[in-house]
Amino acid sequence: MFAFLRPLCLKRGLAGLLVLAFSVGVLAQSAATGLTGTLKKAFDSGAVTLGYREASIPFSYISARGEPMGYAIDICRAIVDAMGVAVDRELLIKWRPVTAESRITAVTSGEIDLECGSTTSNLERQKQVAFSPTTFVSGSKLMVKKGSAIKSFRDLVGQRVVVAGGTTGEKAMRSLSEKFKLKLNFVVATDYAEAFAALAADKADAFATDDVLLYGLLAQNKAQANYTVVGEFLSYDPYGIMYRKGDPPMAALVAKTFSTLAEEGELERLYTRWFLKRLPSGVSIDLPMSPQLGTIIQMMVQKPE
Numbered sequence: 001m002f003a004f005l006r007p008l009c010l011k012r013g014l015a016g017l018l019v020l021a022f023s024v025g026v027l028a029q030s031a032a033t034g035l036t037g038t039l040k041k042a043f044d045s046g047a048v049t050l051g052y053r054e055a056s057i058p059f060s061y062i063s064a065r066g067e068p069m070g071y072a073i074d075i076c077r078a079i080v081d082a083m084g085v086a087v088d089r090e091l092l093i094k095w096r097p098v099t100a101e102s103r104i105t106a107v108t109s110g111e112i113d114l115e116c117g118s119t120t121s122n123l124e125r126q127k128q129v130a131f132s133p134t135t136f137v138s139g140s141k142l143m144v145k146k147g148s149a150i151k152s153f154r155d156l157v158g159q160r161v162v163v164a165g166g167t168t169g170e171k172a173m174r175s176l177s178e179k180f181k182l183k184l185n186f187v188v189a190t191d192y193a194e195a196f197a198a199l200a201a202d203k204a205d206a207f208a209t210d211d212v213l214l215y216g217l218l219a220q221n222k223a224q225a226n227y228t229v230v231g232e233f234l235s236y237d238p239y240g241i242m243y244r245k246g247d248p249p250m251a252a253l254v255a256k257t258f259s260t261l262a263e264e265g266e267l268e269r270l271y272t273r274w275f276l277k278r279l280p281s282g283v284s285i286d287l288p289m290s291p292q293l294g295t296i297i298q299m300m301v302q303k304p305e
Contacts, residue, residue: 057216
């Protein structure tokens with residue numbers, strides 16, 4: 001069931017840039033003839049369905065008013081703006097909650113058109129879905145209560161580790177447990193909020209997932225005094241926006257949207273808003289942009305010689 005339905009105003013600030021970017025070329029199509037895939041679906045229905053996460057802070061989560069918000073949500077709104085320009089029609093945004101385990105199927109089945117969360121783009125997933133250019137670079141680490149003897153994954157022998165089911169964090173921990181004979185006892189949660197609650201309730205000794213999500217949960221719950229993030233990176237996780245595979249016009253639109261956002265400095269502004277300024281909870285994650293992500297954004301701007 002759709003949680004929300006709200007109109008998209010194509011006159012918002014960024015949309016003006018996208019109008020210019022898409023006014024010429026195959027993407028600036030003004031009628032149903034010639035449209036295919038996701039763009040045709042959007043034209044025919046007058047709407048785009050966005051999948052969101054409920055606790056992937058600060059990428060995609062629920063505001064105090066019960067609406068999706070976050071860094072990935074804002075990027076998806078820009079993509080929908082570009083889609084509206086491409087089909088020459090004002091589009092509505094429909095919202096659909098997804099989980100780590102349901103998100104890929106939701107894209108491939110057509111239940112959602114874009115997945116706006118904290119999903120790692122890897123070769124295994126790229127066999128099923130397409131990904132936007134990289135939106136963030138992260139890696140799995142461990143959260144423990146302050147005073148814990150756990151400082152690294154090597155201290156986890158026989159311990160209880162909570163993970164969110166269907167995530168790269170779960171896969172990384174299971175691989176490490178087997179490789180290093182850690183004999184971990186896994187507690188599998190449905191989402192990150194549930195995993196954090198399990199750690200808080202002493203149902204687990206450590207919580208493993210991407211470091212930025214751990215910092216986001218600490219900021220949202222104002223829990224920095226009681227928990228800490230420890231250890232080395234256990235995985236490499238470049239995030240992206242998911243959409244359906246085998247849709248060249250949609251792939252071109254997404255790539256061009258990212259290029260425009262990067263060229264106009266909008267990606268850096270969005271990063272500053274969600275990672276360096278105060279979140280609605282009143283606490284900042286205070287996580288400067290990594291050199292890797294900075295380089296990726298610069299490459300989006302570079303024109304081929």
